[in-house]
Amino acid sequence: MSDQAFDVIVVGGGHAGTEAAAAAARMGAMTALVTHRADTIGVMSCNPAIGGLGKGHLVREIDALDGIMGRAADLGGIQFRMLNRKKGPAVWGPRTQADRKLYKEAVQRLLSDYQNLEIIEAGVTRFIRDSSEINGVILDDGRSLSSGAVVLTSGTFLNGLIHIGDRKIPAGRAGEPPALGLSGDLVALGLRLGRLKTGTPARLDGKTIRWEMLEMQEADPDPIPFSFMTESISTRQIACGITRTISETHRIIRDNIHRSAMYSGQIEGVGPRYCPSIEDKINRFGDRDGHQIFLEPEGLDDDTVYPNGISTSLPEEVQDAFIRSIPGLENVRILQPGYAIEYDYVDPQQLDLSLSVKCARGLFLAGQINGTTGYEEAGAQGLLAGLNAARHAAGKGMISFSRTNSYIGVMVDDLTSRGVAEPYRMFTSRAEYRLSLRADNADMRLSPLGIELGCVGPVRAKKFKTYEVQRQGLFDTLETLIASSAAMALAGVSVNQDGRRRSAREVLSYPDRSWDDVVRIWPDLASKDRKIADLVAIDCLYHVYLERQNADVISVKSEEDRQIPGDFDYDSLSGLSNELKSKLTALRPLNVAQASRLEGMTPAAVALLIAHLRKIPPIGLAS
Numbered sequence: 001m002s003d004q005a006f007d008v009i010v011v012g013g014g015h016a017g018t019e020a021a022a023a024a025a026r027m028g029a030m031t032a033l034v035t036h037r038a039d040t041i042g043v044m045s046c047n048p049a050i051g052g053l054g055k056g057h058l059v060r061e062i063d064a065l066d067g068i069m070g071r072a073a074d075l076g077g078i079q080f081r082m083l084n085r086k087k088g089p090a091v092w093g094p095r096t097q098a099d100r101k102l103y104k105e106a107v108q109r110l111l112s113d114y115q116n117l118e119i120i121e122a123g124v125t126r127f128i129r130d131s132s133e134i135n136g137v138i139l140d141d142g143r144s145l146s147s148g149a150v151v152l153t154s155g156t157f158l159n160g161l162i163h164i165g166d167r168k169i170p171a172g173r174a175g176e177p178p179a180l181g182l183s184g185d186l187v188a189l190g191l192r193l194g195r196l197k198t199g200t201p202a203r204l205d206g207k208t209i210r211w212e213m214l215e216m217q218e219a220d221p222d223p224i225p226f227s228f229m230t231e232s233i234s235t236r237q238i239a240c241g242i243t244r245t246i247s248e249t250h251r252i253i254r255d256n257i258h259r260s261a262m263y264s265g266q267i268e269g270v271g272p273r274y275c276p277s278i279e280d281k282i283n284r285f286g287d288r289d290g291h292q293i294f295l296e297p298e299g300l301d302d303d304t305v306y307p308n309g310i311s312t313s314l315p316e317e318v319q320d321a322f323i324r325s326i327p328g329l330e331n332v333r334i335l336q337p338g339y340a341i342e343y344d345y346v347d348p349q350q351l352d353l354s355l356s357v358k359c360a361r362g363l364f365l366a367g368q369i370n371g372t373t374g375y376e377e378a379g380a381q382g383l384l385a386g387l388n389a390a391r392h393a394a395g396k397g398m399i400s401f402s403r404t405n406s407y408i409g410v411m412v413d414d415l416t417s418r419g420v421a422e423p424y425r426m427f428t429s430r431a432e433y434r435l436s437l438r439a440d441n442a443d444m445r446l447s448p449l450g451i452e453l454g455c456v457g458p459v460r461a462k463k464f465k466t467y468e469v470q471r472q473g474l475f476d477t478l479e480t481l482i483a484s485s486a487a488m489a490l491a492g493v494s495v496n497q498d499g500r501r502r503s504a505r506e507v508l509s510y511p512d513r514s515w516d517d518v519v520r521i522w523p524d525l526a527s528k529d530r531k532i533a534d535l536v537a538i539d540c541l542y543h544v545y546l547e548r549q550n551a552d553v554i555s556v557k558s559e560e561d562r563q564i565p566g567d568f569d570y571d572s573l574s575g576l577s578n579e580l581k582s583k584l585t586a587l588r589p590l591n592v593a594q595a596s597r598l599e600g601m602t603p604a605a606v607a608l609l610i611a612h613l614r615k616i617p618p619i620g621l622a623s
Contacts, residue, residue, distance in 0.1 A: 002128075002136060002144045002145055002146035003143040003144055003145065004145050004146070005145070005146045005147070006030050006031060006032045006118075006145060006147045006148075007029035007030045007031065007148050007149070007390065007393040007394070008021075008029045008030070008031045008147055008148065008149050008386070008389045008390055008393055009031075009032045009034060009136065009137055009145055009147040009149075009150045010024065010031065010034065010150075010151045010386065010389075011124045011152045011153060012035060012152070012153035012154050012157070013033060013035030013036075013037075013041040013042075014043075014045070014153060014155045014378060015069065015375040015378040015379040015382065016155070016366040016367030016368075016378035016379060016385075017033060017035065017041075017151075017153040017366075017367070017382060018033070018041060018068060018107055018111060018382065019062060019067050019068065019069065019378075019379045019382035019383040020151045020153055020364075020366055020382035020383065020386030020389070021033040021111065021114075021151075021386060022068050022110070022114060022117070022383075023065070023067065023382070023383045023384075023390070023455055024387070024389055024390040025116050025117040026114070026455045027386075027387060027390035027391065027453070027455050028116070028394075029116070029148075029389070029390035029393055029394070030116050030118075031114075031116060031117045031118070031386075031390075032117075032118050032120055033111075033117060033118070033119045034120045034122055034124055034137065034139070034145070035120075035121065036121065036122070036123055036176060036177070037121060037176075038108075038119050040176070041104070041108055041111065042072065042103060042104035042106070042107025043100070044098065044100050044103060044104070044375065045173045045200075046198070046200045047200075047296070048097060048098050048099070048100050048103075048298045048306055049095060049096065049097050049296070049308075050069065050073040050077070050095070050096055050103075050226070050375060050376065051073065051093065051094045051095035051096060051376065052083060052093050052095045052376075053083055053084060053091070053093035053427060053428060054093065054425075054427040054428045054429075054430070055093070055095075055374060055377070055425075055426055056083075056092075056094035056095055056226075056439055057093075057407045057426070057428070057437065057438075057439045057442065058379070058380045058407050058411070058426055059073065059094070059226050059376050059379070060094065060226060060439045060440075060442035061380060061406050061407055061408050062376075062380055062383055063226060063227045063228060063229075063442070063443075064228065064442040064443045064445065064446035064450065065383055065387075065446055065449075065450040065455055065456065066450055066455055066456040066457055067379065067383045068107060068110040068111070069226075069375070069376070069379045070225075070226035070227035070230075071106065071110060071226075071227045071230065072103055072106035072107045072110060073096050073098060073103065074096075074226055074227050074230040074233060075102060075103070075105075075106035075235070076096075076098040076099050076101075076102035076103030076105075076106050076235070077096030077098055077099075077223070077226075077233065078096070078097055078098065078099045078102075078235055078236065078237060078238050078297075078299075079096060079097035079237055079238055079239070079240060079296075080094075080095075080096045080219055080220055080223030080224065080225075080233060080237065081095055081096070081219060081220050082094055082095075082220060082224055083095055088511075088541075089438055089439075089440060089538045089541070089542075090428070090434045090435050090437075090438050090542070091428045091434065092438075092439055092440075093439070094224060094226060094439055096223075097240065097296050097297075099235070099299040099302070100298050100299055101301075102235065102300075120139075120145070122139040122140055123139065123177075123179065124137045124138070124140070124179070124181070125138050125181035125182070126138050126181050126182065126184075126185045127150065127182075127363070128144060128146065129189075132189065132359055132361060133360070133361040133362055134150050134360055134361065134362040134363040135147065135362065136150065137150060147362075148362065148389075148392060148393025148394075149362045149363075149364065149389035149390070149393045150362060150363050150364070150389070151365075151385045151386055151389045152182070152363065152365050152366075152369060153366045153369065153378070153382055153385075154343075154344075154367070154368070154369045155172065155367055155368050155369070155378070156172055156173060156198065156341050156343040157172030157173075157176075157178050157179040157343065158179050158182060158343050158344040158369060159178055159180060159183050159343060160173070160178035160341055160342070160343045161341065161342050162174065162339045162340070162341050163261030163262075163266055163313045163339060163341070163342070164261070164313060164314075164315065164337055164338075165259055165260070165261060165313070165318070166259070166261070166266070166315070167315075168266070169339075171341070172343075173341065174336065174339065183344045186346060189357070189359055189360045189363075191347070191357065191359065192346070192347040192350065193344050193345065193346055193347070194344070194345055194371075195343070195344060195345070196345050196368075196371060196420075196422070197262075197340055197341060197342035198368075198423060199277050199311035199312065199313060199339065199340040199341070200338055200339060201278075201309070201311045201312060202307065202312070202319050202323060202334045202335075202336060202337050202338040203304050203305070203306060203334070203335045203336040204295070204304070204305040204306075204307055204323070204329070204332050204333070204334060204335065205303055205304070205305070206295075206297055206303040206304065206305040207303050207333075208332045208333045209241070209295065209305060209329060210328045210329075210330065210331070211241055211328070213327065213328050214243055214295070214327075214328045215242040215243075216239040216240070216241055216242070217239055217241075217242055217294070218237075218239045219237035219238065219239070223237065228443050228447075228460065228463070228464065228467075229459075229460060235300075236300060238300070240295055240296045240297065241294070241295035242292065242293070242294055242295070243292075243293050243295065243327050243329065244291060244292055244293060244326070244327070245278070245291045245293065245322075245325075245326055246290055246325065246326065246327065248325040249290075249322050249325045252318065252322040252325060253278060253279060253282045253314070253318075253322050254282060256314060256315070256318045257279055257283065257314075259315050260277075260279045260312070260313050260314045261313035261340050262279055262280070262313050262340060275311070275373065275423075275425065277311045277312050277313065277340070278291070278312050278322075279312060279313070279314065291309060292309060293307050293308065293309040293310055293326065294307075294309060295307055295308075296308055304335060307329075310323070310338070311338055312338040312339075312340075313338070313340035314338075316334075316337045319334065319338055320334055344369075345369050345370065345371045345420075346369055346370060346371075347371070347419055347420075348365075348371050348415035348416055348419060348420065349415075349416060349417070349418075349419040349587055351415070352398070352400075352590055353400035353401075353412055353413065354384070354388040354398035354399060354400055355381060355384055355412065356392070356398060361392075364385040364389050365385065366378065366381035366382040366384070366385035366386075367382060370415055370424075371415065371419070371420035372411070372415070372420075372425070373424065373425055374425055374426070376426065377411060377425065377426055380407070380408045380411065381408075381411070381412070383408075384401065384412065387453065387455055399453065400412070402557060402560050403431070403432065403433070403560070403593070404433055404436075404553045404560075405437070405445055405446070406437060406442075406446060407426060407430075407431060407437055410426075410430050410437075413593075413594065414430060416594070417589060417590075417594040417597055432552075433549060433552070433553060435542050435545050435546060435549060436542075436549060436553070440535050441538075441539070443464060443467070444468070447460070447464045451464070467532065470529065470532050471532050471536060474528060474532060474533065475505070475536050475539060477504075478503060478504040478505040478508065478518070478536070478540065479503050479504075480503070481504040481518075481522050482501050482502070483501065483502065483521050484499070484500075485497050485499060485500055485501075488507070491520045491521040492520055493507070493513070493518075493521055495507070504521070504525070505543070507521070508537045508540035508541060509540050509541060509544060511541065514537065515530070515533045515534055515537045559592040559593040559596065560591050560592075560593040561591070562591055562593075562610065562613055563590065563591050564588075564589060564590060564591055564592065564595065564609075565616065568616075570584040570585050571585070572612070573608055573609065573612060575604070575605070576605055577600075579600065580598075580600055580601065580605060583598060583599075583600065584598070592606065592609060592610060592613070595609060
């Protein structure tokens with residue numbers, strides 16, 4: 001008999017865990033969040049920032065489903081910037097540097113609003129299971145917790161090992177113990193595990209930096225919030241410093257690179273290619289005259305500075321030497337050395353699109369355990385896993401997201417169909433339909449689904465429905481406003497003087513036109529809500545392109561909806577090569593879309609598969 005019973009148990013209080021627990025609680029599940037220390041919930045383990053290119057889209061999608069990351073970022077953000085602003089809105093990347101303390105406090109405060117969420121301070125040593133069904137967890141103090149579903153979000157804690165030079169320190173992150181028991185349980189379930197690594201730079205004492213000689217980067221003068229629920233940013237905004245490595249920095253690193261844990265053979269795990277250590281940069285791009293470093297203050301009342309761009313696993317004395325060679329850091333004091341950390345992860349091809357483990361009913365995985373890197377990727381997975389864990393506990397069907405409607409769908413499909421060879425990071429380039437998957441329209445894409453599922457609360461739902469009516473009304477109004485090219489020229493808006501009459505929507509479809517232009521032509525539009533107006537202007541800009549894209553979206557969606565039974569006999573397909581049969585049997589793609597993306601899968605092979613599936617009664621995940 002268990003000491004306590006819950007609908008959903010979430011293991012781990014990082015970004016994946018907090019979103020999973022909050023999502024399950026929003027769905028009405030009695031939820032337990034189990035973590036070593038409650039006071040570390042919401043801690044930013046690495047860089048003090050949320051969002052960026054691709055990542056910012058994920059944060060907006062989490063927010064559209066009533067998750068907490070966007071609101072916490074708005075409360076803790078101290079340098080909001082819209083990245084890629086010189087390019088089209090489809091690839092804009094909302095980002096904010098965060099005050100670590102304010103962000104953590106915001107996360108903990110937002111979680112405290114859930115009455116059906118209990119936080120338990122303990123480690124988890126193993127699962128309670130009946131054959132291949134997970135029914136709860138055993139804690140390190142001997143207690144047992146039963147549940148209808150378990151979400152494991154172990155981050156870098158699963159057999160975590162920190163490396164600084166030749167020193168090895170068992171830890172999940174600096175100063176916290178690793179999780180040592182669960183890997184064996186995962187292997188016993190039949191799961192394939194591997195090792196990955198990530199790294200972090202030294203932390204610097206801002207009082208010892210020569211700020212006066214550095215270039216400074218200011219926040220945007222008009223900070224754009226992450227959350228639909230945030231009206232404006234009230235937290236004081238700051239600047240960060242910019243410096244570069246120099247030839248002496250590179251010499252010191254080259255002379256000691258054999259002492260780096262990354263290059264001495266101590267580390268088994270593969271690191272993130274898109275966030276390389278400074279050793280990697282010097283080894284791979286040594287001909288450059290320097291590498292840029294952003295000096296990011298970690299808080300409004302904290303002198304700690306995060307030097308973004310120089311993560312390392314070199315010995316402490318080498319770190320001290322190469323950091324002091326960098327302009328502006330000649331007299332800097334290191335508060336904490338940089339380190340590399342390697343940890344166990346589960347091959348995500350063993351999960352389905354709901355992030356449920358195929359071979360273990362009731363077990364869901366989210367975050368770095370699935371081979372990803374980054375707070376945003378973790379939070380998005382956590383939300384999906386928590387949502388589905390609550391549905392599983394309630395005896396309901398699973399939910400998945402499509403590549404055609406979200407970056408969450410792109411990421412989960414990438415992970416489950418292709419697996420990972422290195423820590424996975426989200427980029428806008430991964431999304432085939434990024435014109436429609438913009439950061440600005442995440443609410444329009446996903447909030448209706450969230451409302452239907454019951455994971456969007458009543459306050460947000462009411463505000464969104466009002467916004468949706470206003471947005472659609474303005475969009476329709478713009479089609480009815482017509483003016484001649486001569487009238488537009490008189491208003492100071494230059495268009496082709498061809499005698500044609502154009503609608504306000506058509507004017508906004510030109511890349512060089514803005515809302516201010518249509519207001520000059522139709523002054524009554526000045527009274528419209530500017531926030532809604534700017535978003536409608538973006539819709540108008542992409543309207544023609546999106547109409548063309550819809551045919552592709554419909555085609556892909558039909559393939560995603562054509563599910564493949566888990567016990568499908570690929571050997572019965574006489575037209576497939578033995579190699580393809582073997583690959584399909586091993587990987588078990590969940591639908592035709594996933595199967596079509598496997599290496600070696602030809603159009604003829606896809607057609608053959610579809611022909612056989614048409615003879616089988618349809619099945620499917622809700623989406």
